[in-house]
Amino acid sequence: MANTRGLRAGRPEESVGERSLSLVSGPVLVTGGAGYIGSHVCKALAEAGTQPICLDTLEKGHDWAVRWGSLEQGDVGDGRFVEKVFVRHRPQVVISLRYFNATGADSAAEIGEAHDPETPLLPLAVDAALGLRGSLVVHGSDYRTEDGSCVRDYVHVTDLADAHLRAVHWLMSQKGRGRHDVFNLGSGTGHSVKQVVDSIGRLVGRPVPHVYGARRPGDSPRLVGCIDKAQRELGWSPLRGLETQIEDTVRWRMSMRR
């Protein structure tokens, strides 16, 4: 498989979660904690011995995904509600972010991506290979990339969750309160849509039915994150490459059908 070398070096190394977040003595509030990424962060926090509090409207999240802490149902933009949550739980840390191209699912398939409709490449292509939906449309085949399809940086959601725990650990170990910083999180490696489609076909044992469509306005040919700072400052590197991302997505999509 192209470009996964170095990402799947056997069992993932010890994560911060496995070491516990000893510097965090209070609960951690996770906005959007009932969603795809937030629920994986909540699980990682709980495994690190820290109590997650999930703040979510449930507009797009799921109460079944809130398994590792209590749910405060409401809008993060509602100041009075947020104040009440703060008074009730006195969180020491708040986690809230926006993401790009998170993939995979919890390895135990307890939680995973469950959007309606699903739009990211991996669940759509996996569902197509499993016969759970029709052909995948590949948007554009004439980009100036190695094979003409767009190149993106896919990062496993469990690696993302681990990065969040490391960021919390990093923040808590800084001198002075109120410190903040910005880190790019990604795999640092690009995969083209065609590479992903071919890999899914090989791992599922059935080709992904797909057709080529027009380019989508605004799509960049290549988007790959630079993760040097996260590697250097947080000691974080993604450990789950494209094969693991696909395998975990397949396991999750199949478990959703049951």
Ligand SMILES: NC(=O)c1ccc[n+]([C@@H]2O[C@H](COP(=O)([O-])OP(=O)(O)OC[C@H]3O[C@@H](n4cnc5c(N)ncnc54)[C@H](O)[C@@H]3O)[C@@H](O)[C@H]2O)c1
């Ligand atoms: N997953 C990806 O690869 C990806 C890609 C691009 C952008 N994003 C963005 O990153 C963020 C997280 O992604 P995700 O896949 O976990 O999304 P998600 O929809 O699964 O989870 C977001 C959660 O936030 C909750 N929420 C939304 N508005 C809220 C509000 N005002 N107050 C409280 N809760 C609120 C939703 O109910 C949902 O549970 C989203 O903003 C998403 O648009 C994600």
